[in-house]
Amino acid sequence: xxxxxxxxxxxxxxxxxxxxxxxxxxxxxxxxxxxxxxxxxxxxxxxxxxxxxxxxxxxxxxxxxxxxxxxxxxxxxxxxxxxxxxxxxxxxxxxxxxxxxxxxxxxxxxxxxxxxxxxxxxxxxxxxxxxxxxxxxxxxxxxxxxxxxxxxxxxxxxxxxxxxxxxxxxxxxxxxxxxxxxxxxxxxxxxxxxxxxxxxxxxxxxxxxxxxxxxxxxxx
Amino acid sequence: xxxxxxxxxxxxxxxxxxxxxxxxxxxxxxxxxxxxxxxxxxxxxxxxxxxxxxxxxxxxxxxxxxxxxxxxxxxxxxxxxxxxxxxxxxxxxxxxxxxxxxxxxxxxxxxxxxxxxxxxxxxxxxxxxxxxxxxxxxxxxxxxxxxxxxxxxxxxxxxxxxxxxxxxxxxxxxxxxxxxxxxxxxxxxxxxxxxxxxxxxxxxxxxxxxxxxxxxxxxx
DNA sequence: GTCTATATGTCGATAGAC
DNA sequence: GTCTATCGACATATAGAC
Numbered sequence: 001x002x003x004x005x006x007x008x009x010x011x012x013x014x015x016x017x018x019x020x021x022x023x024x025x026x027x028x029x030x031x032x033x034x035x036x037x038x039x040x041x042x043x044x045x046x047x048x049x050x051x052x053x054x055x056x057x058x059x060x061x062x063x064x065x066x067x068x069x070x071x072x073x074x075x076x077x078x079x080x081x082x083x084x085x086x087x088x089x090x091x092x093x094x095x096x097x098x099x100x101x102x103x104x105x106x107x108x109x110x111x112x113x114x115x116x117x118x119x120x121x122x123x124x125x126x127x128x129x130x131x132x133x134x135x136x137x138x139x140x141x142x143x144x145x146x147x148x149x150x151x152x153x154x155x156x157x158x159x160x161x162x163x164x165x166x167x168x169x170x171x172x173x174x175x176x177x178x179x180x181x182x183x184x185x186x187x188x189x190x191x192x193x194x195x196x197x198x199x200x201x202x203x204x205x206x207x208x209x210x211x212x213x214x215x216x217x218x219x220x
Numbered sequence: 221x222x223x224x225x226x227x228x229x230x231x232x233x234x235x236x237x238x239x240x241x242x243x244x245x246x247x248x249x250x251x252x253x254x255x256x257x258x259x260x261x262x263x264x265x266x267x268x269x270x271x272x273x274x275x276x277x278x279x280x281x282x283x284x285x286x287x288x289x290x291x292x293x294x295x296x297x298x299x300x301x302x303x304x305x306x307x308x309x310x311x312x313x314x315x316x317x318x319x320x321x322x323x324x325x326x327x328x329x330x331x332x333x334x335x336x337x338x339x340x341x342x343x344x345x346x347x348x349x350x351x352x353x354x355x356x357x358x359x360x361x362x363x364x365x366x367x368x369x370x371x372x373x374x375x376x377x378x379x380x381x382x383x384x385x386x387x388x389x390x391x392x393x394x395x396x397x398x399x400x401x402x403x404x405x406x407x408x409x410x411x412x413x414x415x416x417x418x419x420x421x422x423x424x425x426x427x428x429x430x431x432x433x434x435x436x437x438x439x440x
Numbered sequence: 441g442t443c444t445a446t447a448t449g450t451c452g453a454t455a456g457a458c
Numbered sequence: 459g460t461c462t463a464t465c466g467a468c469a470t471a472t473a474g475a476c
Binding site: 022024026106120123157160162163170 | 243322326330336340343344367398399403408
């Protein structure tokens with residue numbers, strides 16, 4: 001139930017949004033949406049002729065919720081490697097998974113091009129920005145020029161998405177935090193020796209990732 | 221429908237196994253299992269008192285199907301970095317996803333410790349073997365000693381699992397192939413200069429990953 | 441072990457009054 | 459725009475004969 005001032009349509013999208021994150025698309029029923037939103041059966045089908053229409057609006061909403069923060073960060077004025085580090089260590093809900101990425105594992109979404117489109121667009125946008133920043137970092141000698149920035153960009157997105165999978169399997173955010181921390185350290189370790197300004201090579205006393213995943217509720 | 225010689229119980233597990241991969245647990249109905257297995261209603265509930273019991277058997281089966289190949293590879297006699305390379309470039313069904321990892325995205329599985337256990341065990345086993353091999357590689361100077369092998373092991377598993385997410389979103393195996401290829405190249409690029417015996421540093425003419433994901437049907 | 445019949449609930453949607 | 463009533467189909471079993 002949400003505040004009375006919120007319009008029905010808005011409440012429906014918000015409820016569907018949350019439920020798709022918590023349970024996925026196929027597993028979310030109109031009844032649950034009605035109950036959580038406090039909107040009646042008639043109103044619901046007035047605003048959205050089918051469950052799929054509501055899901056499309058909710059999916060779009062979830063993408064719009066997550067993308068701007070990432071885009072702003074990656075296109076900001078900071079040093080490229082600092083932006084990569086910030087992207088990889090930003091707090092994320094490791095045990096809840098990604099509002100957007102999770103949708104790819106729902107067969108009803110993955111086989112429906114219309115529903116998959118916003119998800120594909122979101123990942124394509126992140127990939128583009130990551131590629132640009134990684135290329136800049138390589139040009140400054142802050143990471144290896146032996147690996148294609150496009151590939152590295154896919155690697156970083158995959159690390160985050162796969163980190164969720166490992167964390168949920170283990171019911172522990174650590175695999176997520178470790179995967180992201182490992183990616184960042186490996187990027188830095190690949191930098192040409194002249195430019196390396198991080199810690200001396202050592203296998204002991206590696207600081208913990210300070211469980212970035214525990215804190216906030218950002219995502220992709 | 222499967223061969224007549226197959227026992228009912230076996231046919232049920234096989235059908236459930238396939239359907240859980242294709243559609244997930246929540247979205248698979250007893251009716252579909254009956255139809256695909258050709259086993260009648262009575263027989264089904266004779267062998268498995270509930271859908272969950274059948275799912276547990278199918279999940280166990282999927283883990284048993286995938287683990288041995290990985291374990292054999294990683295504990296084999298080859299050079300550590302060769303084993304890592306083989307693990308990362310092994311053909312996998314990028315657009316179908318992982319039979320085991322996919323289960324973490326099904327809310328009904330993720331919130332049921334009994335169902336999640338075989339999944340958690342499978343990932344823990346892979347993580348253990350990867351850690352051992354990565355540590356060996358680091359000791360031989362074939363990759364950076366600046367990154368904890370445990371973290372790298374999580375990174376590699378996450379790369380594969382996240383690669384599936386990106387490939388399905390894009391409906392194209394390339395993000396999967398690129399993420400894995402990028403991880404391997406980055407590992408190699410991180411090796412101390414003395415031991416690097418791969419290609420000279422260059423940003424052009426990087427060979428394609430030869431779409432490993434298209435070929436076979438191995439998975440995790 | 442396998443079969444057919446039956447049961448109870450929910451899904452996703454439609455109808456039509458207000 | 460919102461309400462209540464209703465619908466046919468399917469989900470997840472259970473009952474009980476063979």
